[in-house]
Amino acid sequence: MQTTDNKDQAIVIYHAGMDDVVALQSVGRATFVESFSSDNTPANMEKYLEVGFSIEKLTHELKNKRCGLYMAGCLGRK
Numbered sequence: 001m002q003t004t005d006n007k008d009q010a011i012v013i014y015h016a017g018m019d020d021v022v023a024l025q026s027v028g029r030a031t032f033v034e035s036f037s038s039d040n041t042p043a044n045m046e047k048y049l050e051v052g053f054s055i056e057k058l059t060h061e062l063k064n065k066r067c068g069l070y071m072a073g074c075l076g077r078k
Contacts, residue, residue: 010075020071021058027071028053 016024029049037045051057061067 011072012075013070013072016062016069016071018059018062020069021055021062023071024058024062024069025053025055028058 032049032053033045040048058069062069
């Protein structure tokens, strides 16, 4: 776990676990939309978001010991 002081709050980077799957889905979808929506059709975006960021897929990735997913948050909060 890595921490960085940010004035009054510490930011913590941690290895994501099963209890983070919904947050991973939310952040992943939002980041993907922001990064790629201008280069794709709405239909293509929706299709990828459904498959690429499904709870089932993210759960599978979290269980894979070769896959490292990380989250960041304020110290004391997830």
